[in-house]
Amino acid sequence: MDIRGVIAKKRDGRELATDEIAWTVNSYTQGAISDAQMAALLMAIVLRGMTARETADLTLAMLNTGDRLDLSSIPGTKVDKHSTGGVGDKTTLVVAPLVASFGVGVPKMSGRALGHTGGTIDKLECVPGLKTELSPTRFAAQVAAIGVAIAAQSAQMVPADAKIYALRNVTGTTESVPLIASSVMSKKLAVGADGIVLDVKAGRGALVPDVASARKLATAMIEIGARAGKKMVAVVTRMDQPLGRAVGDAVELVEAIETLNGRGPRDFVAICTLVAGHMLTLGGVAADARQGRAMAARALRTGAGLAKLRELVRAQDGDPTAVDDPAALTREATFVPVRCDTSGHVTGVDARAIGETVRELKSAAAERKPLCGLLLEKKVGDAVTAGETIARVAIPRPIATGSIERAARNIAGAFRISATPRVRQRLLIATLRA
Numbered sequence: 065m066d067i068r069g070v071i072a073k074k075r076d077g078r079e080l081a082t083d084e085i086a087w088t089v090n091s092y093t094q095g096a097i098s099d100a101q102m103a104a105l106l107m108a109i110v111l112r113g114m115t116a117r118e119t120a121d122l123t124l125a126m127l128n129t130g131d132r133l134d135l136s137s138i139p140g141t142k143v144d145k146h147s148t149g150g151v152g153d154k155t156t157l158v159v160a161p162l163v164a165s166f167g168v169g170v171p172k173m174s175g176r177a178l179g180h181t182g183g184t185i186d187k188l189e190c191v192p193g194l195k196t197e198l199s200p201t202r203f204a205a206q207v208a209a210i211g212v213a214i215a216a217q218s219a220q221m222v223p224a225d226a227k228i229y230a231l232r233n234v235t236g237t238t239e240s241v242p243l244i245a246s247s248v249m250s251k252k253l254a255v256g257a258d259g260i261v262l263d264v265k266a267g268r269g270a271l272v273p274d275v276a277s278a279r280k281l282a283t284a285m286i287e288i289g290a291r292a293g294k295k296m297v298a299v300v301t302r303m304d305q306p307l308g309r310a311v312g313d314a315v316e317l318v319e320a321i322e323t324l325n326g327r328g329p330r331d332f333v334a335i336c337t338l339v340a341g342h343m344l345t346l347g348g349v350a351a352d353a354r355q356g357r358a359m360a361a362r363a364l365r366t367g368a369g370l371a372k373l374r375e376l377v378r379a380q381d382g383d384p385t386a387v388d389d390p391a392a393l394t395r396e397a398t399f400v401p402v403r404c405d406t407s408g409h410v411t412g413v414d415a416r417a418i419g420e421t422v423r424e425l426k427s428a429a430a431e432r433k434p435l436c437g438l439l440l441e442k443k444v445g446d447a448v449t450a451g452e453t454i455a456r457v458a459i460p461r462p463i464a465t466g467s468i469e470r471a472a473r474n475i476a477g478a479f480r481i482s483a484t485p486r487v488r489q490r491l492l493i494a495t496l497r498a
Contacts, residue, residue, distance in 0.1 A: 065083075065084060065087050065088075067088065067091070067097050067101050067105070068101075070084050070088055070105065071101065071104050071105045071108060074105060074108040074109060074112055075104075075108045075111075075112065076112075077112045079115055079117075079118060080114075080118055080121075082117075082121045085118065085121045085122050085125050086121070086124075086125045086128075088102075088105065088125075089122070089125035089126055089129065089224050090125070090129065090224075092224065092227065092228070093129045093223055093224040093227060099231055102228070102231060103231055103235045103237070106228070106231065106232060106235060106237040106240075106243065107235065107236075107237055109237075109240055109242060109243060110237050110239070110240040110243070113240075113241070113242060114242035116284060116287060118242065119241075119242040119245050119246055119284055119288070120287070120288055120291065122242065122246040123245070123246040123249045123250050123253070123288050124250075125224070126222055126224040126225045126228070126246060126247075126250035127222060127250045127253050127254055129222060129223050129224040130218075130220050130221045130222045130223050130224070130254065131200060131218075131220045131221050131254070132221070132253070132254050132256060133171065133200055133203065133204055133221070133254065133255050133256040134204075134256060135169070135171060135204060135207065135255075135256045135257070136256075137208070138169055138204070138207060138208045140167065140168065140169055140347070140348075141168065141169070141258045141259060141346065141347045141348050142168070142169035142170070142171055142207070142256070142257040142258050142259075142347075143163065143168055143169070143170060143257055143258065143259040143260070143261065143343045143346045143347045144170070144171060144172060144252055144255055144257035144259070144260045144261075145159060145160070145170075145172070145260065145261045145262070145263070145339055145343055146248050146251075146252060146260065146261075146262050146263070147262075147263040147264075147265065148244060148248065148262070148263070148264050148265050148270065148271055148272065148278075148281065149181035149182075149265060149270065149271050150181055150265040150267075150269045150270050150303040150306075150307055150415065151180065151181060151182070151269035151303065151306040151307070151311055151415040151416070151418055151419040151422075152182070152269075152306035152307040152308045152309075152310060152311045152316065152332075152415075152418075153181070153182065153265070153303075153307050154182070154184070154187055154307075154308070154310070154316040154317065154319060154320045154332075155263065155307075155332075155335055155336055155339060156172060156174060156184045156214065157184065157187060157188065157214075157316075157317065157320035157321075157373075158320050158323050158324055158328070158332075158336045158369065159336050159339050159340045159343065160172050160212050160214055160376075161212055161324065161369045161370070161372035161373040161375075161376055162324070162336065162340050162360055162363055162364065162368070162369035162372070163212075163340050163343045163344060163347065163360075164210070164211035164212035164372050165211075165363055165368040165369050165371065165372040166344055166347070166349050166359065166363070166368075167211065167349065168211070168343065168344060168347030168348075168349060169207050169208075169211050169212070169257075169347075170207070170211065170212040170213075170343070171203070171204075171207045171212075171213060171255050171256065171257055172184075172212070172213065172214045172215070172255075173215055173216070173217050173218070173221070173251050173254075173255050174188075174196075174214055174215070174216065174217075175216075175217065175229065175251075176216070177423070180269070180416055180419035180420045180423055181269070181270075181271065181419060182311070182312070182313065182316065182419075182422075184214065185214075185215075185216045186313045186434065187313045187314075187316050187317045187320075188214055188317070189313075189434070190313050190314045190317045190386075190393055190434050191317070191377055191382040191383060191386045191387075191393075192382065192383040192386060193381050193382050193383050194377060194380050194381060194382030194383075195380050195381045195382075196214070196215050196216040196380065197215070197216055197218075198213065198215040198216075198218070198380070199218065199220075200218055200220060200221065203215050203218070206379050206380070209379070210372070210375045210376065210379055211372070212372060212375075212376055213376070213379070213380075214376065214380075215380075217251060221251070221254045221255075222250045222251055222254050224250075225246075225247050225250050225251060228243075228247070229247055232247075238271055239271050239272065239273075241272065241277060241280050241281045241284060242284070244271060244272070244281055245281055245284040245285045245288065246288075248262070248285060249285050249288040249289060252289065252294075253288075253289070253292050253294075257294070258294065258295060258346075259294060259295035259296070259297075259343070259346030259347065260289055260294055260295070260296055260297075260346075261297050261298070261299075261339055261342045261343050261346065262282060262285055262286070262296070262297070262298040262299070263298075263299055263301055263335070263339055264278045264279075264281055264282040264285075264298055264299070264300045264301070265278065265300075265301060265302075265303035266278035266300055266301070266302060266303060266493060267302050267303035267304035267415065268303070268304050268414055268415050268416045268417075269303040269304065269305070269306060269307075269415025269416050269418070269419060270303040270415075275300065275493055278300045278493070279300055279494060279496070282298035282300055282494075282496050283298075283496060285298065286298050286496055286497070286498050287498075289498065290498035294498075295346045295498070296497065296498035297342045297345075297346065297353075297495070297496070297497050297498075298495070298496045298497075299338060299339065299342070299492060299493075299494070299495050299496075300492075300493040300494040300495075300496070301335060301338075301491050301492055301493060302489060302490075302491050302493060303415055304412070304413075304415060304489075305412065305413035305414075305415050305443060305444055306413065306415050306418050306419075306438075306440060307331060307332055307335060308323075308328070308329045308331065308332035309329050309332075309439055309440045309441075309443070310437065310438070310439055310440075311418055311419065311422050311437055311438040311439075311440070312422050312425075312426075312434075312435075312436050312437015312438055312458055313433070313434040313435075313436075313437065314393045314394050314397070314434050314435050314437060314458070315394055315397075315437035315438070315439060315458050316437070317386075317390070317393055318390040318391070318393050318394060319332070321370070321373070321386075321387055321390040322390065323336065323364065324364065324367070324369045324370035324373055325367065325370055326364050326365045326367070328364070331443075331491060333361075333364065334491055335491060336360070336364075337357045337360040337361045337364070338353075338357060338491075338492060340356065340357070340360035341353045341354070341355075341356030341357030341358075341359070341360055342356065343356070344356035344359055344360065353495075370387065373387055374387045374388075394435065394458060396435060396460060396461065397435040397437075397458045397459060397460055397461075398458070398459050398460075398461055399439065399456040399457065399458055399459075400456065400457045400459060400468055400472065401453040401455075401456050401457075402453065402454055402455040402456065402457060402472045402475045402476055403451055403452065403453055403454065403476075404442075404448045404449070404450060404451065404452050404453075404454045404476070404479070404481065405450060405451075405476070406448075406450050406481055407448060407449045407450045407481075408447075408448060408481040408482050408483050409445070409446065409447050409448070409481065409482055409483070409484065409485035409486065410442050410443060410444050410445065410446045410447075410448060410454075410479060410480070410481055410486075411444060411480045411481065411482045411484075411485070411486040412444060412479070412480035412486075413440065413442075413443060413444060413478055413479055413480075414478040414479075414480075417474060417475075417477065417478040418438060418475065418478050420474075421438070421471050421474040421475055421478070422436060422437055422438055424467070424470070424471065424474075425437075425457070425459065425467060425471050428467040429459070429460050432460035433460075435458060435459065435460040436458060436459060436460065437457075437458040438455055438456070438457055438458060438475065439455060439456045439458065440454070440455050441453050441454055441455055441456065442454045442455070442479070444486060444488055445485065445486060445487070445488045447485070448481060454475075454476070454479055455475050455479075457471050457472060457475065459471075
């Protein structure tokens, strides 16, 4: 086969054959196809799309390039979860230990930042000493021992996705339903959980900006999982404004720990208990999602999830004092206030603009980028007065004054303020099942 022919075929809007997809994925993984050629194909997919059959074939082709975990020896049902990414989405850091505290195994392979969205691994690595590079053997042993592991994607598992994922991040090809679906599900199937809960984000801060595309993505992933014999649930949730109040690696980890302490922001707690409720249902410890959600809410108040997070940190060689004193994680950061220049009500906070601003700050901070972030003091529905602080920018010392001033302007510009208040929209848009 010739990669130029494959690129041209997709460029012209034609359907790729199963063997063409498998050959292309294997050849790129082995280095026989250049980054430039693969980038051209990815862009053609973004523009021309893929059928359900092509997307499934792409998923399996990536899955077959590496090892798969066998968790069958671990008693009970194992349940994985995945979010398609958003600004301020630190849900895994809360949900994984929370669900594991009920005896449901949670094997979680997570990624790093993609585009304007944050990455779970980047946030978790803010814990001093904590390792996220776990071998498949160590990963499985940890799930068996304490019920939960959160690790970076192993080099032995789905290497094709790791390589394609990195290329998408630098070529403007992140926002594509078939590419997102195949990336997510190849990793999920490789981990070997019995059930999977998907949180598919829709809105300005998500990789898919509109509800129709989010539903399409959720349906595609559910179909792939069902074909593989997995129990599947997907929720479609809003991502127009940042989730919670913290955006940025260290500040999001702090907010996750505070949430496990029963002190989380209302919208973030709602998403965490929603996802956890479905996971507890698939795991067989809740009769339905409503009961599971109530169980999760109670566990946040009792601190059971926090204790399990402390176990996870110890198991992955991290310093557990970070869980007990989360403020220490941002002690070396300075918080600069961003003030409002008018009075009224917040009717919008552009999540994408916020995410891009934090990404720019991190670029300027180099190796101290985990300390860069933002704390929202106001969100949609809140009243504001001129001169009031609407957000605080977290920055490491020192950082260029110009970067701070530019960030403050961009953040202020992300807020829409009107004389007329806007009713807060429900976070949950839809629930889909296999």
